[in-house]
Amino acid sequence: MALNKVKLRRNFLKLLGLGTIILGGILSFFAKDILSTKPSLPTTTQPKTYMLPMPKFSSNMMLEKALACRRSIRDYLDVPIPLDALSMILWAAQGVTEFNYGFRTCPSAGGTYPLEVYAVVGKECVMIEDGKFLPEGSYKYNCKTHSITMVKDQDLREPLSKASLGQYWVRDARINIVVCAVYERTTGRYGDRGYKYVYMEDGHVGQNIYLMAAALRLGTVAIGAFYDDEVKNVIGAQDNEHPLYVMPIGVPRHFYEINEADISKYYTRIRGQQ
Ligand SMILES: Cc1cc2nc3c(=O)[nH]c(=O)nc-3n(C[C@H](O)[C@H](O)[C@H](O)COP(=O)(O)O)c2cc1C
Structure with a gap:
């Protein structure tokens, strides 16, 4: 026992x-x-979905300065941009800033949110950490979770440049943001007037991207000249997603910079001529 x-x-x-x-x-x-305490390392929740680093209010450029330094820049250096920068650009484009209704960084007619945002990332162009890069491809932004999901897994900058009438800054950029419209979300509520609202909203997104890029000392340009169907095809957009803006992003060879004193001098001179 x-x-x-x-x-x-x-x-x-x-x-x-x-x-x-x-x-x-x-x-x-x-x-x-x-x-893991590394803030910029994306964690994969499902195949090819990357959680972006949390948005940070850490640029040291005032809004007035970003407005003054906003310029269309088409000449970029061959150096990667950090994942944090991609995170901030996408957040500026459509990030959530209100938690009852899910309102975003851009206004939207009746909160219909007709825009979808893609990021076309080149090979070894977005750095996660030293020597580690976000895989090249076309990604769709999910503003609710601040994440991106891969749609295509190739470096698509060359075909995207061709679809944009050969504008070579599309090919030379580290990433291209493509803003697409799903018109029926807004026309469904407002009829034909909804088209006007969608274009207005695209303008808001474009300006937010310009200003965020300036605040990060990056360069961008709003591109409207491209073959819609080709761009759609290249990025792997859905049938009802219609491209409105392609915005290449890169480190500018020359960052455009003016200050308060330059602006005062200019207005004083012009006033003297009246
Ligand atoms: C609706 C729209 C479409 C544009 N399309 C192109 C384009 O296809 N390619 C390009 O290089 N720039 C394009 N631009 C940028 C303009 O050329 C640029 O804004 C203009 O020259 C003024 O320069 P700034 O943006 O530096 O003030 C476009 C701008 C807007 C607003």
Whole structure:
């Protein structure tokens, strides 16, 4: 009887030990992700969906300065941009800023939100950390989770440039943001007037991207000259998503910069001529 009890206790202890080892293994497998403190490393929740770094209010450029330095820039250096910059550009385009109705950085007629945003990322163009890059491809932005999901897995800058009448700044950029309209979301409520609203909203997105790029000392240009169907095809947009703007983003060879004093001098001179 006493021997059985000893055996039973030994078996129980063995089982407990085995359980601890298995549990430890499982925990240490997941701990890498749970304990990771690297802010810019994307975590994959499902195949090819990347959670972007959280938006940070950390640019040191005032709005007035960003307005003054906003310029269409088409000449970019061959250097990658950080994932944090892509995160901020997408957030500026359509990020959520209100949590009851999900209102965003851009106004939208009746909150119908007709725009979808794609990021066309070149090979070794968006740096996650030293020597590690976001895979090249076309990604669709999910503003609700601030994440991107891969739609195509190639470097599409060359075909996108061709679809944009050969504008080579599309090819030279590190990424291209493509803003697409799903018209029926807005025309469904406002009829034909909805088209006008959609174009207005695209303008808001474009300006937000310009200003965010300036604040990050990046360069961009709003492109409207392209073959709609070709762009749609290249980025892998859905049938009802119609491209409105292509906006290349890169590190400018020359960042356009003027200050308060330059602007005052200009107006003083012009007023003197009246
Ligand atoms: C609706 C629209 C379409 C445009 N299309 C193009 C384009 O296809 N290619 C391009 O290089 N620039 C394009 N631009 C940029 C303009 O050329 C640029 O805004 C203009 O020269 C003024 O320069 P700034 O933006 O530096 O003030 C476009 C701008 C707008 C608003």
